[in-house]
Amino acid sequence: MVIEDLQFVRQMEQWGARVLADQPLRRYTSLGVGGSAGIIRISRPDALEPVVAGLRERGVPWGVLGGGTNVLASDEPFHMVFLQLVPGPGDVMFESKGDGNQVTISTAASLGRTVMECAKRNLGGMEGLVGVPGSVGGALRMNAGAYGTQIGPLVRLVKVFRGATGTIEELPADSIGFHYRKSSFAPDDIMLTVTLELLTKPFREILAEVKLLNQRRRNSQPIKEKSAGCIFKNPPGLSTGKLIDELGMKGMRVGGAVISE
Ligand SMILES: Cc1cc2nc3c(=O)[nH]c(=O)nc-3n(C[C@H](O)[C@H](O)[C@H](O)COP(=O)(O)OP(=O)(O)OC[C@H]3O[C@@H](n4cnc5c(N)ncnc54)[C@H](O)[C@@H]3O)c2cc1C
Incomplete structure (x- = not known):
């Protein structure tokens, strides 16, 4: 275990x-796939500040894990911990201000x-993303x-915990760069919430599109x-x-990994 200070472990549980x-x-x-690592499941975002400060103090390297659907981890043990935010029942909050979208x-x-x-609130425009596995943070x-x-x-606004300073900031969309399968967030930023602007669309229309895309x-x-x-990723x-x-690689196998037909 990379965290030997059991008192700190107990403190984290309390946070x-x-x-x-x-x-x-x-x-x-x-x-x-992937070897062993420490996982810290965070159910209260305000725990991040003392947890990250404590890890830094003890020289424990950390990373962030979402749903793990874009991770190819080595089989070797990792001498670090991964912070994982825990989903809860109130994760999707609808705003009544503005036009309600x-x-x-x-x-x-x-x-x-x-x-x-x-979709249940007749809000659409993100149907294309329905089959992308993983968390909103990973997305x-x-x-x-x-x-x-x-x-x-x-995206209109992202609330982010900045690992570098231990502070929480709200970033408007125009300060964030979104590019092909990458973004401009710092490597030690932990995104906490995002505000999206969606379109008014009848549920049955969204559902029909979701079924088609699935x-x-x-x-x-x-x-x-x-x-x-x-x-x-696709090359440009x-x-x-x-x-x-075209390279005739379908069906090629290396150990337990195979290119599907
Ligand atoms: C079967 C399959 C189909 C897929 N289809 C698509 C597709 O159609 N389109 C597409 O774009 N992708 C696709 N993906 C890739 C993957 O699902 C996406 O990239 C997804 O958004 C990753 O989310 P995740 O929560 O699993 O992130 P993870 O894999 O856990 O992490 C990915 C990255 O995000 C970071 N991260 C995660 N959460 C946070 C957070 N809260 N704050 C800061 N950093 C964070 C991690 O540190 C890591 O760097 C597919 C993957 C699979 C396995």
Whole structure:
């Protein structure tokens, strides 16, 4: 275990941070690979400041883990801890101010569930993201996108814990860069909540589109397998899938990893 100070471990528990020692990362990643690491499950965002300060004081390196659907972790043990925000029942909060099209979401929430929660309020525009696995926090970091929709353009405000200073800041959208599968957040920023601006759209229209997109995804990806899905990026102007196909790599196997047919 990388945290030897048991008093600090107990303190963290009191702040709302559950410390899990020596966790196999393969249980936390969708690819099912990864050696052991410490996991700290944060259920109260105000725990972040003392937890991160305490880790820094003790020289314990830390990182952030969302749903683990964009992580290819080494099988070697990690001498560090991963902070993971815990989802809760009140993660999707609808705003009554303005035209009512803004929604503030805790970054621990599942992205797919968020799309459906918004749909129930007749708020659409993010249907394309419904099948992207993982959390809203991971989607912000990666500027997740699918079927012509990316999360970046929907963002109005992000509340972020800055690992460098231990402070919480609210960043307006125009101060954040969203690019193809990457964003301008600092490596030690932890996004806490995001406010999105959505479109008024009838639930049944959103549902019809969601069903269509889910079907398209099922047709193009082995979604029941431990698949790399759309983790891989396309090189500029090219499709990775097409390149793999043209190189005759479909079906190629290395150990337990295989390129699907
Ligand atoms: C089957 C499959 C299909 C996929 N399809 C798509 C797709 O269509 N489009 C697409 O864009 N991606 C796709 N992906 C990739 C992946 O799902 C997305 O990138 C997703 O947004 C990652 O979210 P996550 O919560 O799993 O993040 P993780 O994999 O846990 O983390 C990814 C990065 O985000 C950081 N991070 C996570 N949460 C926070 C936070 N709160 N604050 C700061 N940093 C944070 C992590 O530190 C890490 O750097 C797919 C993946 C799979 C396995």
